[in-house]
Amino acid sequence: MQTLQQLQSGQLHGSKSIKLSCGLSEFPSEIFELADTLEILDLSGNKLSSLPADFGRLKNLKIAFFSDNLFTTYPTVLPHCPNLEMVGFKANQIVNIPAEALSPHLRWLILTNNKIESIPASIGLCTRLQKCMLAGNRLKELPIEMAHCKNIELLRISANRFEALPSWLLSLPKLSWLAIAGNPFCQESQREDHLAEIAWEDLEIKEQLGEGASGNISQAVWQKQPPLEVAVKIFKGEVTSDGLPSDEMKATIAAGTHPNLVQILGKINHHPELKQGLVLRLIPSHYTNLAGPPSYESCTRDNYTEGTSFTVNALVNIAAGMASVCTHLHARGLMHGDFYAHNILIDHEAHALLGDFGAGVLYDISSEVAPALERLEVRAYGCLLEDLLNHITSTDVDLPIVKNFTQLKNECMQAEVMNRPGFDEISKRIQAMVPISN
Template sequence: MQNLLALKSGELKGAVSLKLSENLTEFPKEIFELADTLEVLDLSFNKLNALPADFGRLKKLRIFFCSENLFTVLPEVLADCPLLDIVGFKSNRIEIVPPRSVNPNLRWLILTNNNIAELPKEIGHCSRMQKLMLSGNRLSALPEELSNCRNLALLRISANKLQELPQWIAQLPKLSWIAFSGNNFSKTPVVETLPLINWHDLEISHLLGEGASGIISKANRTIGDETREVAVKIFKGNVTSDGLPEDEMTAYIAAGYHPGLVNLIGQIALHPEDKKGLVMDLIPHYFYNLGLPPSLESCTRDVFSPERKLSEKQITGIAKTIASLAAQLHEAGMMHGDLYAHNTLIDDEGHTLFGDFGAASFYDKTAEAAAVLERIEVSAYGYLLDDLLSLKDEAVNDDVYKAISEIRDICLNPVPLERPAFQELVDQLVKI
């Protein structure tokens, strides 16, 4: 068992990973006794506000999580760890990010839900950066030097004070997932109110799943003498790494009907804690998740169980459904922002249901940036096709494999505006 007592007694000698959450107010010096082996350190959910000046003694440290603490300044000593790859300081009180605190070796930086008003231009030195999480801060602009991060694939900037979407995002060859709702430039449309469903007409059965933005439960809905099984999502109301839960709810409603979406039945009314929620069709039990979220190693790419194999019917079914749905969203001026296999449910016949609008953002279809934003999402679709092809079973026809491979390649063109629009992809996929 890992705890402070075990650390101080020497029981954890040789540990590669260490996690301590014991209301710590000071960094335990005994951690340095693990310097020869320690690669992963998690000090989240404590009361720390500083790191020791000699923090760089942890020369093998690759991953450091320090979320839910009391830091007001991102520590400069982070630069002293040469192998530091992933840093997470979510939900602190950080106001200042000193230039030196941005370790140029970083591949993944999480600063969600702080009070940051400005980023240093030195962040442009992070040539390895793939994933940057900045939602829930006070940023009014992003440094232009961020355009030097040519490996940046996922960018979360929702719930800030940005005046505009930087033009340089069109220069990023690998940017595929972006969320920007809740900023001064992003206008959330007024959507039609769904039928209101009284909370007291629902009998919650059991938990189906929980995400960053809310909890999904199975429930029975009674209307007169009839009882129907439904799914209920109650939003937590906190800023997530993707953005604001109310924006997710609006986006789901605005998406409209599509066979690739779980059908919405109504909105919750009269919740005892005044929380927002949606009632939707219960997904049939024979649907299952296509993939798993990215790991610390894969960073921006989904991971899959070793036994997962897809038939030709499944590959083409998934590809066509997601392209069609994405075309519908972008026609409405909406970016999903999280187009991934782990947000995709499938069955053995290739029927596909797509969800999780937590990273969705709205944009002006007439604006100059509109074409770029759609092509950024097309890149995410290209990576999804790449995943589908990697999971093919032996019976997939060579011509089908080649045709989808060619579509994947044009979707991943490093020049965003040279990628096709989603409707063009729909038209091409019809021929397969």
């Protein structure tokens, strides 16, 4: 992070990226001196409520973040930046989005946790839009014109006021990661859980293992007989980009038990701050993330460490395990919503564990939309197969089973949603393929 003093003194001349968080109430005019080079501007965590009329002078700007500020209206000057593709206004107080404010160049739009009641029909002109984050607003509907946004792959509309799921969403050809929990139409899908309760005083908290948007995970010892090392996740109360932490907790519990899921041991009671939490089996340290999350450049696709390669055996283990766990989840009426390689852990034998139900949603498996919801997630599974196949070892690339997996990947990612196979069929097809690799 840079300082205002550095900017004003000219020390940042020629910078491609600027991040300032220092209580700004006005846009620093010195930023325009970087117009020839500036590509990423992050003014999150300030007190800004407007942008200057000549903001378009930043002709090379690609990414602009204004999260945690005081904007009440989405600025109409943003489309004046011809190369601006990614815009973030998370956690402001935005109520109004003028029709002319949405640039057709947008690929990634973040409006999480505002007070937005409607999206203008002009969003239908944003045909390059791939990622749209609208969780935690006051939306009751989306404009039908948004159906023209055929490139949308990730959509977050959790924690809004939708009485029904927009029907056209289910036919978007590339939609793969959808978060819809925390809306009125989801209420009927809530279910009682019968998870064991574990008293907070019976847990000895050790070091923190990680912190995410929805909560903190710590290593702990469950003081039972015999004592057991566990992981404890304590949920925060804030709206995340995926939705409400309480919905994540419900989805995690509803996922149940499966060899490719982290085992839940119980839910916490008697927390001193009355927070919700779960106790999970501690994942062995030799498990690592299959991939890293998407970058600004990749937008919706995961990133793999340079040199990553997978053998056919690893491909089969990961693909079969994930098809099996997705079959299990959707049989229980649960869509993961964020089925990504970065939410999958693997060990040295390519045994895979799926985690992070932050975007999970319970649905009625007898409903008309159930088959389409499953097949949206099938496309996400197809993206995983594509990633694995793109990193197959050179010695295995011409094996017949690789060609069979490529065909399966193509079917999972086809544009006609209902022509994709379901997860049960995918699992059976993989089981039939496996002898071919011997």
